[in-house]
Amino acid sequence: MSAPSVEVRNLQTYYGTRHILKNVSVEVQAGEILVIMGGSGSGKTTLLNHLLGLLRPSSGTVRILGQDINAISPEDKQELRTKMGVAFQSGALFSSMTVGDNIALPLREHTDLDETTIGIVTRLKLEVVSLAGFEHLMPAELSGGMVKRAALARAIVMDPKLLFCDEPSAGLDPVVASSIDDLILRLRDAMGMSMVVVTHDLDSAFKIADRICVLDKGEVLALGTVDAIRSSPNERIQNLLNRRTEEAEIDPDAYLRRLMGIKEGEEDEPQGKPI
Amino acid sequence: MIPPRLHHLLDRVGRASIRSVEEFGFAASLFGEALWWLVMGRSRKQPVKLASVVNQAMEVGIAALPIITILSATIGLMLAIQGIYTLRTFGAESRVTLGIALSTVREFSPLITGILVAGRSGSALAARLGTMRINQEIDSLTVMGISPVRFLVVPPLVAMAVMMPLMTLWADLVSLFAAGVYVSSQLQTSLAAYGDELLTILRVNDFMHGLAKSSIFAALITIVGVVNGASVSGGAEGVGRMTTRSVVHAISAIIITDMVFAFMVTR
Numbered sequence: 183m184s185a186p187s188v189e190v191r192n193l194q195t196y197y198g199t200r201h202i203l204k205n206v207s208v209e210v211q212a213g214e215i216l217v218i219m220g221g222s223g224s225g226k227t228t229l230l231n232h233l234l235g236l237l238r239p240s241s242g243t244v245r246i247l248g249q250d251i252n253a254i255s256p257e258d259k260q261e262l263r264t265k266m267g268v269a270f271q272s273g274a275l276f277s278s279m280t281v282g283d284n285i286a287l288p289l290r291e292h293t294d295l296d297e298t299t300i301g302i303v304t305r306l307k308l309e310v311v312s313l314a315g316f317e318h319l320m321p322a323e324l325s326g327g328m329v330k331r332a333a334l335a336r337a338i339v340m341d342p343k344l345l346f347c348d349e350p351s352a353g354l355d356p357v358v359a360s361s362i363d364d365l366i367l368r369l370r371d372a373m374g375m376s377m378v379v380v381t382h383d384l385d386s387a388f389k390i391a392d393r394i395c396v397l398d399k400g401e402v403l404a405l406g407t408v409d410a411i412r413s414s415p416n417e418r419i420q421n422l423l424n425r426r427t428e429e430a431e432i433d434p435d436a437y438l439r440r441l442m443g444i445k446e447g448e449e450d451e452p453q454g455k456p457i
Numbered sequence: 458m459i460p461p462r463l464h465h466l467l468d469r470v471g472r473a474s475i476r477s478v479e480e481f482g483f484a485a486s487l488f489g490e491a492l493w494w495l496v497m498g499r500s501r502k503q504p505v506k507l508a509s510v511v512n513q514a515m516e517v518g519i520a521a522l523p524i525i526t527i528l529s530a531t532i533g534l535m536l537a538i539q540g541i542y543t544l545r546t547f548g549a550e551s552r553v554t555l556g557i558a559l560s561t562v563r564e565f566s567p568l569i570t571g572i573l574v575a576g577r578s579g580s581a582l583a584a585r586l587g588t589m590r591i592n593q594e595i596d597s598l599t600v601m602g603i604s605p606v607r608f609l610v611v612p613p614l615v616a617m618a619v620m621m622p623l624m625t626l627w628a629d630l631v632s633l634f635a636a637g638v639y640v641s642s643q644l645q646t647s648l649a650a651y652g653d654e655l656l657t658i659l660r661v662n663d664f665m666h667g668l669a670k671s672s673i674f675a676a677l678i679t680i681v682g683v684v685n686g687a688s689v690s691g692g693a694e695g696v697g698r699m700t701t702r703s704v705v706h707a708i709s710a711i712i713i714t715d716m717v718f719a720f721m722v723t724r
Contacts, residue, residue: 234600257501263602274597277588288601291503291608 185248187212187344187376193232193242202228204400206242210344215370215377217387220397221422226380229397230348233378234268235259247343264292267337271348273329275321275336281308282317285336292340307335311365327358331365338369345369347379351386363389384423388412396422484684487606488676491614494607503604509612517578517613518620525573525624526631532565533557533632537639550644554654557636562659566628567667568715570621571674575707579682582613583703586686587696595687610683617675625671629664670718674711681707 188210195203203225210216220226231237232244235251244251249262275284286304289295295303308314311331321329330350337345350366351359363386370377381387387394394411396403396419404411404419411419420426459467498504540553586609589595598605637651685703689695 231596234596236596236599260501260503260602263600266600268597268600270593270597272593274593276594276597277592278585287603291601291603 189245191243194240196240208395210376214392217391217394218380224397225400230380266344267342268346269333269337273333281332288340307339311335327354345375345377484680490606491610503607505611510615513612513616517616529628529632530635533635537636558658561632562629562663563666567625567671570625570628571711575678579678579707580700580704582682583686584700587689590689614679617679621671621675622668677710678707
């Protein structure tokens with residue numbers, strides 16, 4: 183049995199005094215699709231940023247493909263990053279480049295392939311995501327679903343072992359969203375990648391996940407197979423699954439304090455990350 | 458016991474000071490990192506691509522040539538008009554070339570080039586980086602294993618450092634020529650005599666004074682643009698605010714540095 187592709191141990195993180203992630207531990211086995219679910223503000227995006235090495239945890243370790251991403255040398259980190267692909271929520275395609283150049287960029291930067299080969303690989307990946315023939319368009323000329331697919335194509339252009347997708351189907355109509363889910367499953371089956379997919383879309387989570395990790399207020403509420411999550415007795419999970427709103431807490435004092443504008447503790451928003 | 462109002466004021470002053478020290482530190486480390494990538498990039502398998510430097514050089518330099526030409530010709534004419542008017546009070550119009558030559562080459566050309574480039578390219582750089590930042594394009598570069606500093610900061614830095622002195626030199630020539638045309642027609646002398654006079658007045662040192670300043674301006678404009686662009690938060694409005702801020706800061710930095718440089722070198 184090989185080492186897990188992603189291994190998070192006791193991850194804690196703070197923005198100022200706000201406790202964002204509370205002792206999160208989760209792992210992703212090779213070839214597995216793990217879906218991270220949770221409502222807004224549950225810490226999904228923060229966890230993803232930790233997995234990508236964009237944030238440093240206050241404590242705990244994040245191991246990607248067997249290497250601690252916060253402890254390795256810059257050279258190893260650069261090497262490691264060529265083995266993982268990321269499709270951001272907004273696509274994050276470079277708006278100054280054509281779709282083709284966007285997808286070719288990792289190849290141009292990290293390999294010594296000649297332009298003909300790069301062109302072939304680029305078109306090949308565009309075929310995979312059904313965007314053949316669109317390589318000369320600018321990202322601004324694409325529709326929402328096409329941007330997401332182009333971002334996926336760029337994420338897989340280096341044939342990564344590990345793929346991260348942030349909200350792959352958010353903001354798309356159900357048919358397009360479903361086609362993106364199919365695409366993700368196809369990619370896993372064809373290339374044997376491990377995947378971490380962050381989503382709040384229940385249908386798509388149940389369709390693609392091998393296991394689901396439910397985050398709530400920075401804690402792992404549940405971690406298990408699709409069936410285990412579905413049949414979970416936990417009330418908060420059932421609320422999430424059945425789209426019930428949470429019962430408001432009843433604490434008149436806290437309510438009054440909020441109305442009076444009395445802060446319970448200084449909260450610092452995260453500062454802009456240095457580029 | 459400090460009264461709450463004073464407390465509030467001190468709190469704000471303190472926070473603002475810390476922020477500006479932080480920004481200076483960020484700017485300095487960014488400049489250092491950019492130089493590091495320029496020199497060491499190849500050994501990290503991330504060389505700075507000549508093509509992207511050339512691209513930026515075209516954008517920063519060549520595309521700005523028409524407006525630089527027009528403005529420096531205008532400045533040359535203006536200096537000639539004012540110079541002759543002022544010297545007429547002493548009946549010393551014939552000495553006007555001295556003032557025009559030195560002030561153009563040492564001050565006006567580098568300043569006008571710097572201000573123009575700050576307005577044209579510094580702001581564009583800030584807006585581009587800011588937009589990339591809010592679109593997660595910078596995160597996207599990082600996770601691809603491409604250093605954003607190497608990819609986005611070094612090319613404009615090198616391009617500006619090369620193009621600014623060249624543009625300043627061009628501005629020198631254009632504005633001296635424009636002034637010469639006016640002076641020779643007003644004082645009924647020939648353009649050749651004006652040229653001869655320039656050659657006896659101007660030393661290489663005077664040109665170097667202007668060119669050295671313009672390369673400092675190049676670094677200032679780039680770093681100010683990048684720091685402001687990278688600090689964008691809060692969507693499109695944030696990009697607009699930081700772009701404005703970058704132009705104001707870059708022009709202020711240029712003018713203050715110009716004075717300090719003149720003070721240090723000229724005395």
